[in-house]
Amino acid sequence: MSSTTNIIWLQSNQEESIPNELRSHVALFDNEDACYQFLCSLPPTLRGLTLVIIDPSVSTNRLAQLNQISAVYILSSSMSKSHVKISSKIHGLFHDRQSLINQILADLNRRKSIKPGFLTGIMAPFQGFHFLLTHSSTWSRALIPAIIFTIILFAFSIPGVWGMHILTNRLIQKHTSRWAHIGIWLLRIVLYIVAICLSLIIAMITAQPLSSPALESLVRAQERDLKYPNRPEESFWGSVCRSLRIAIISILLSLAIFIVLTLIEFFLPPAVLLTTPLKFLTTGFIIAYDIIDYPLSLHLLGVKERTPWFRHYVWTTIGFGLAMEVIFLIPGAFLLLLPAGVCGATRLVVAAERASIDQPLLLNNESA
Numbered sequence: 001m002s003s004t005t006n007i008i009w010l011q012s013n014q015e016e017s018i019p020n021e022l023r024s025h026v027a028l029f030d031n032e033d034a035c036y037q038f039l040c041s042l043p044p045t046l047r048g049l050t051l052v053i054i055d056p057s058v059s060t061n062r063l064a065q066l067n068q069i070s071a072v073y074i075l076s077s078s079m080s081k082s083h084v085k086i087s088s089k090i091h092g093l094f095h096d097r098q099s100l101i102n103q104i105l106a107d108l109n110r111r112k113s114i115k116p117g118f119l120t121g122i123m124a125p126f127q128g129f130h131f132l133l134t135h136s137s138t139w140s141r142a143l144i145p146a147i148i149f150t151i152i153l154f155a156f157s158i159p160g161v162w163g164m165h166i167l168t169n170r171l172i173q174k175h176t177s178r179w180a181h182i183g184i185w186l187l188r189i190v191l192y193i194v195a196i197c198l199s200l201i202i203a204m205i206t207a208q209p210l211s212s213p214a215l216e217s218l219v220r221a222q223e224r225d226l227k228y229p230n231r232p233e234e235s236f237w238g239s240v241c242r243s244l245r246i247a248i249i250s251i252l253l254s255l256a257i258f259i260v261l262t263l264i265e266f267f268l269p270p271a272v273l274l275t276t277p278l279k280f281l282t283t284g285f286i287i288a289y290d291i292i293d294y295p296l297s298l299h300l301l302g303v304k305e306r307t308p309w310f311r312h313y314v315w316t317t318i319g320f321g322l323a324m325e326v327i328f329l330i331p332g333a334f335l336l337l338l339p340a341g342v343c344g345a346t347r348l349v350v351a352a353e354r355a356s357i358d359q360p361l362l363l364n365n366e367s368a
Helices: 032-041 098-108 118-134 136-174 178-210 212-225 236-267 269-296 303-312 314-329 333-357
Strands: 007-010 025-030 047-054 068-074 092-095
Touching: 007 032, 025 032, 032 333, 047 098, 068 212, 068 269, 092 098, 118 136, 118 178, 118 212, 118 314, 136 178, 136 212, 178 212, 178 236, 178 333, 212 269, 212 333, 236 269, 269 303, 269 314, 269 333, 303 314, 314 333
Parallel strands: 007 025, 007 047, 047 068, 068 092
Antiparallel strands: none
């Protein structure tokens, strides 16, 4: 185990000893002000410190805002949810001391995480499928979003494709030229793609708020499998309202992009060679944004924090979206696309969060 100090331990009762396995990693404080002054004295570029708060009277607000702190663990049985939900850095709430110590030891012994990239994004949905298929306890929860997603998908895609078919049939009847028929058939294919892509986006986006409690349960199940600490649970209506806000933004954005690309194809037909791949990429990115945003928001990240996350992991997001589209094309796989995608997105968020924590640590001689 490393001889570096990367845990700031704040407790008022000094009679409670720190386990021997943690002593070489801990800087111990019994006063919030002294702890705050010490952290402020450290280089502002330093990252990766874990703050452990044993004293229930301590407010985490000003300590968690410091750049040097990457994660906060709290031991308290009386702390209210309103007091806890103040920072995305709060990675775990514990009601007994041994669970807290076990989590810290697991973090210390865990292999250093690597920043997720394009290939990690591609693999994540498949790992989500593997998690669902190998954990029978998740099947009943996965069934709810799967059914809702399938119903919405068919409710939009079948009328959409049929409407595009009728529209192009009328165009064929009006034009007898051979070249006109070829152009109309190409237009039909393009319109089919538009109808299916939009149906996929709408189904994926609207199924989330309708099944948000089940999806949140799957996120927490995946986190437990990754040995990720527990977070405060969100209320039913809070979960639904947050999902609805994300859904509305995603739907409006996707409709605007698809309208622009379709108009370009209509007025400049040769551009279809460029706009069709763009539609495929756009669909993948919007789906990835919507699904990855779900575990991000559960980790108490606000809009200002989530936007830089997607900029920082843009290739991861693109890889995730492309994999989701490929899975959609596999017969029958689309039934579990939403729950598996949420589980895969959770793996990405946890990996990114752990990679941000596993930074160069504070040396013992610096804390002396």
